[in-house]
Every structure is written in C-alpha cells, then in structure tokens.
Amino acid sequence: MSGPADTVVLVVAAGPAGHRCSMGENTGDGLRVVVERWWGAVVRVSVSRLTVGRRGPTRSLDDYLVQTTRAGPAACPPPGGVDVKVCPAVDTGDDLESLLVAVGSQALGDDQAGLILYGHALLAPRFGADPGLADRVRHSLGLSGVPFFGISQVAGTSVLRALDYARRYLDRRAAYDVFGYDSVLVLGGDQGSTVDSARTAPGSTFLADATVAFLVRPDLTGRYRYLAGATTRDPRFHRGQRLAGAQRQLFDDVCGEQLLATATSALRTAGLRGTDVDWVLPQADTPVSWQPFAKTLGVAPERVCLPQIPIGGHTLGLDALVALAGADRAGRLAPGDRCLLLAIGDGAYFQAAMVQVTADRTFP
C-alpha cells in the first residue's frame, strides 16, 4: 500500500440483548419501509483501531485524473470533463486484497477475532478480486478458519451495516452466554478503479480505492461507544445507477428527507435529539444540502464535516468513517463528543450510526 495509512484508534461501544428487534414499518405509500432496532439490556462492546488505507493526501488529484471527451450516459449529465486513468488501482501495485490485509493487520494488532465481516458497496466485487479472497485474506491475517462473510446488496451502507451486525453478533452471543466469544473484525472498501466507468459519478465526484478496518470488541477499550443505529430503505430506487430522468430527480429530491428520517430514528433510539449531536460525518457523494439538513436536525452547520472529496475522493461506503478518522487525526474530537455517521446506498438505502467519543486508553 503506498502512502501513509490513516491509523486512528476508535472505540465504539454499547449494545443489546433482550431484543426488541422489530423492523418493517409501512409508512403508507407501500414502498418505503423503515427498519429500526432497539435493544434492551446494554452489552458493552467496543471498536478499536479504525484503520483507513488509501493513498496519502500529498498527491494532487491531477495525478489521478485525465481529461476525457467521452460522453456520459444519455440520461446523466456530462462527467464534468474528467475521467480516471485506466489503471488497476490508484497506485501501481495496489489492489483491493492487499489493502484489506494491510488495514486488517493494523486493526487486529495482537488481538483475535471470531468473525470477519467485509462490507463492500460495489455489486461487482469479483472484478477487483479473484475467487478465494476470503481464504487468502483471513490466512494473511492469521485468522484461518474464522468465518468470513461479505456484506453486500445494500451498496454504500454496507460497512455501517456490518458494524451493526458485529454488535448484533456480540449481543447474541452474550445473550446466550456463549463462553469465550471473540471480537469481530470489520473490513470495508471497494476497488473503484477496476472498472473505469465505475470510477466516476457523472457530474459529481470520482471514486477512490480505499479500505477500512476496525475491531468490535465485547468490552470498552476502544475510542467510540456505539449508541445506536438505524436503517431505512426506499425500493422505488432499485434501479440504482440506471435511474433516469424523473426517477433520478425524485431520488435527489427525497434523499435529504430520507436521510434526515434515518438520522432522527437513530437519535431517538439513542434517546438523543439533534441538539445533542456534536459532529455530523456524512457521505461525500450525496444530493443532500447539508446546511438545511443540519438546521432541521438542530446541528450547527459548521459541525458538519463536509465531504473530503478534494482530499481523497468518494470512498463509497467509507466516507463517514474516513471523515471520522480525519477529524480525530486533526484533533477535532473530544471525549464525550457525539458523532452522527451517515451513509447512502443505491437501492436506495440509508444508514445512520451514532457514536460517542471516549477517553481513549489505547491511543498513543
């Protein structure tokens, strides 16, 4: 992996048992379904060593972009005059697999994991990885035989979903008093460069290769407490990248509203209000106007960590985590700060995760 990896120690905590695990609320139009989860008793889990692997921020974006005259799909606006160089990865020699192993190793450290969840946004992961990826990655991590599951079909929300599933795994095992359960290693990321056409979101951004890893532990030795999460979906937009015309416009129109509903749901589950949020860490490539979003939620606009596209591009399902890591590295986060992580995926899916910064006992 070229360039420095952003290494931040996180701790996320909290969790469930005593399951009130209800999902599916028909909102009346027959299309939009809200999924929420509540958990009764609190089981303490933590997520530590969030490691983000991507190119360092020192290179100019121009190194990676070339001008193109290729027209975009008829239904989409022109791609802004930029395209991405045809290369297997952003940096020669990089590939998804090595990036996953690199960040996974850092996140794992000397710890063990009883489960590996790998969230990926793209529906064509095989174009960036040969068969047997799970075996090779877990072998390289010293975790041969540990169950490995790719989490997909929920696009850009897959990594935050994986975080939620990690908590569910630990909670279930705790609820059933399974002896000796281990932590969950969450990996995430996509290789956007494998298929060049997938590198651009026409008219808005370009996609970066990036991976992330963190360990979700059944204790509180990490950096963040996981207060709550929420998922919503709107299957009207299942055509994803093929949304066209009025459908695309409708998606853009309702995106902010849906995300707001999802965030509100997570806050309600955590027993919080918008005014309790210290930082909003959004996805980079969204048709959401963040100032009105923040105002409606009750958050000061300057508390929205604006997308880091100029630094690293859109990292699909990792944007919120990359922003969180960046804010932490910059020293902007203080113990007690509540951070709202947001993700949107084709389909359409919306995910919110509420975490609280703790006094990190392992952060150097």
Add this chain to the structure above:
Amino acid sequence: MTGLVVEAMAVAVLDRPAYLSIADFVQDPSMMALARAVAERNELPLERLRFLADEPDVDVASVALDELGPPAAAQPLLLVRDGQDPDPFVTTLTRMLAGRPWVTEELGLTHLDELGGIAVLEFLDWFMPDTGATVLIVDQHPVIDVGEVRPPPAAVALRVGRGAGLIRVVSWGEGEPPMVTAYRFTGRGPCDPWIDLHTALAGGWLAGGDNALLHATGSGRHGWALVELRAW
C-alpha cells in the same frame, strides 16, 4: 443458539438461460466498459464473452422464491451469491422486494464461493431472529466464455427457523466432513448439495430419521452440514 431447522425448500434451475453478446451492449456504455474490463482481466477477446440477460421475470432467484411462497411471519431475506448481478448497475435484491412485503430486512452475503450453501448456516445461527429467515442461494455465471460449458443458473430457497421443521441441522463446519453414517450429497457449486437433497426428498428416497451429509467442495476447500430428516 443453533437448533436450526429448514422448514421448507424450493429449487429453481434455468434450463435455457439467455445470454447476450457484446453487440447487444453497443448502446450501453456502462456495460461496454464492464465488458472490456472482464475481457482484459480474463485475457479473452471481447467477442467471446456472453452475458447472462437481466430478466426480472425469469431471474432464477425470484423463481425459487416464488416457489417457496411467503412465510407465516415477516422475516429477513438473505441472498447468498458470489460475483456480480447480471446487471451490476441495478440493485437486484431490492428489486425483489416488490410484492414481498414480508421482507423485514435484506442483505447479500458474498465471498463464500462454493461453500455458500453451507457457510450461510453459520451466519444464520447468530443473525436470524426468532421469526426465522429466508435464504436464497444462487449459483450462476453472469459472464461466460462462449467456448466453455457452465452449469445452468440455479437457486435454492430455504425457509429456516428454530425448533420444528422438516430438516434439522445437526452440525456444520469447514474442512473435511466427518465420518458419519449418512446419505452423502456432494457438489462443487453452492446449491448442489441442497438440490440433490431436494431431489432425493422429492423422489421419496429418504425417510424420517435418516441422516444426510451435505458436502460442498472445490479449489481444495470443503464445507459440510449434517442434517437429520424429521418424520413427515
């Protein structure tokens, strides 16, 4: 946990799948770009590639799901499938929600390769709520070399719960299967052992109390599940 049972099972095999050639995508720059990437990655001429047509009405997973029917209670839907969708620019699983209001949450499980039909049991053991879950195991090749022979697209739909059910899952794991007295169903695809079990059940070749060992293998890897058939 554990105590998993399969309450119902349905199988679909697409005997005559429709495959498209690159000529069908000349008006679709996204698919053209994808096809070029596949050709380059596999060092094949573009003309030799064939692409499974995206036909929602005859999508093998949907057919299997329809055959299974709706559950008694709302529950999650898991799609176990490696590789991309026939049209990777739409979200196929979300499209399948139309007319299926019983799906409380849905997700895809990937990177399980030929062990997908077995490994999903491990996931269900901690993931599945008390209401059970529906699992779709899909084995299809969205992109093929015109010169190679591939098995037809197949899907197995399982309705999984805990407690009472037709098939009790006794144990499962990765690696060489244990030496047990059981009917053995071995296959190289994620659906194969389940399809063979389905065939045996439909043919009346198995009886209540029989044990069956489902064995998936490929690329030097093995996965297995020991199941016991309940009297019916």
